[in-house]
Amino acid sequence: MAIEKLEIAGVSIRPGETKQIQLPTPRLFTDTKLPIPVHVQRGRRAGPTLFVSAAIHGDELNGIEIVARLLKSKAIKNLRGTLIAVPMVNVYGVLNQSRYLPDRRDLNRSFPGSAKGSLAGRIANLFITEIVAKCQYGIDLHTGAIHRSNLPQIRGNLDDETTLRMAKSFGLPVLLNTDLREGSLRQCAAEMGVSVLLYEAGEALRYDELSIRAGVKGVINVMREIGMLNKRKVTKEHDIKPLVARQSGWVRASESGLVSHVSQLGDHVQKGELLAKISDPYGNELSRITAPEEGVVIGKQNIPLAQAGEAMYHIAYFKKPDSVAIGLELLQDNLDLADQSIVL
Numbered sequence: 001m002a003i004e005k006l007e008i009a010g011v012s013i014r015p016g017e018t019k020q021i022q023l024p025t026p027r028l029f030t031d032t033k034l035p036i037p038v039h040v041q042r043g044r045r046a047g048p049t050l051f052v053s054a055a056i057h058g059d060e061l062n063g064i065e066i067v068a069r070l071l072k073s074k075a076i077k078n079l080r081g082t083l084i085a086v087p088m089v090n091v092y093g094v095l096n097q098s099r100y101l102p103d104r105r106d107l108n109r110s111f112p113g114s115a116k117g118s119l120a121g122r123i124a125n126l127f128i129t130e131i132v133a134k135c136q137y138g139i140d141l142h143t144g145a146i147h148r149s150n151l152p153q154i155r156g157n158l159d160d161e162t163t164l165r166m167a168k169s170f171g172l173p174v175l176l177n178t179d180l181r182e183g184s185l186r187q188c189a190a191e192m193g194v195s196v197l198l199y200e201a202g203e204a205l206r207y208d209e210l211s212i213r214a215g216v217k218g219v220i221n222v223m224r225e226i227g228m229l230n231k232r233k234v235t236k237e238h239d240i241k242p243l244v245a246r247q248s249g250w251v252r253a254s255e256s257g258l259v260s261h262v263s264q265l266g267d268h269v270q271k272g273e274l275l276a277k278i279s280d281p282y283g284n285e286l287s288r289i290t291a292p293e294e295g296v297v298i299g300k301q302n303i304p305l306a307q308a309g310e311a312m313y314h315i316a317y318f319k320k321p322d323s324v325a326i327g328l329e330l331l332q333d334n335l336d337l338a339d340q341s342i343v344l
Helices: 063-070 091-096 119-130 161-170 187-190 209-223 321-337
Strands: 005-007 011-013 018-023 036-042 045-056 078-087 138-140 150-156 174-177 195-203 243-245 249-254 256-263 274-279 285-290 294-302 311-317
Touching: 018 119, 036 063, 036 119, 036 249, 045 063, 063 078, 063 138, 063 195, 063 209, 091 174, 091 274, 119 187, 138 209, 138 249, 150 161, 150 209, 150 311, 161 195, 174 294, 187 195, 195 209, 209 311, 209 321, 243 294, 249 294, 274 311
Parallel strands: 045 078, 045 138, 138 195, 150 174, 174 243
Antiparallel strands: 005 011, 018 036, 036 078, 150 195, 150 294, 249 311, 256 274, 274 285, 294 311
16 A cells, blocks of 8 residues: 655655656766656555556657656546656666667666666666665556567566456456566566566557557556556446467568568468568569468568568467457547546
8 A cells, every 4th residue: 555655766755745756867978967757646545556667668659658648637636545657767768769778788677786786787776776666566668669569468477366457457458478587677576576567569769649548548447456546337348358368479581571561460360371471672572471370460560671580570379369359449449439538
């Protein structure tokens, strides 16, 4: 439940207060300060503490807009407990439009870090001690890489009952059960007893409206589920029944060349179905890329160029992929019909 006394970076936030805090990080070599922005909103009533973080990878921008819209939403005005929103964790990466930190390390492989370690280790340690350690729940917002898009999806340790309950409440048709990676925020948080969801949607260095709106609505849905907000009735007509994929894999280019994509995000594909064609610069077909098994396309390369061995299509394998396609249609309908006071 909510902590009566909450302090972040030496700043005290009492129940009923809202404060914006600058979390100090190592200065640039130009002697310029580059703090991590943190928004803390505490309800007057007791409740859980949730962090929502974005841009751990500095080129993944959708989450920044999701946090901004979340903080403007009327739905969170009367919350119970505490919301800690961090729109940019890797401020160095955002500045450089880069996934990585200036020391060329991946922040999401550097947790729990060390106060006396590398730049990545110091920022990881700062985020863990000042933010994660003060929460019971977390939602980490991500996108696909440069030139790759992800279908809106939730990833997490779905064998954990609390995480599964949060994941189902988010309101997406695709849930991917994924292992905890060494050095990741999720892995470190799990060891601390903090349940964390990872939301993947869209492409690096781009805003995607569907992904943003689905993200805002999903975070609010989770806040309702864990008792921070009052629950709303969901009509069966628009209730999304999420399916859990326990296996997924990338289909890779068998040849180098120019790509003609056939399958798109969200497509239900059969084993052997054509995904793309690869041709040489003269238009001669070199290779056909096909689905190795039946499943749903949850990630794809966007650029029409491929090197042999390059990942092109990410496919999740379900027993009932048709239900995923229906869920995607419902997601679009729900966002179109959503109360603007919730989404915006």
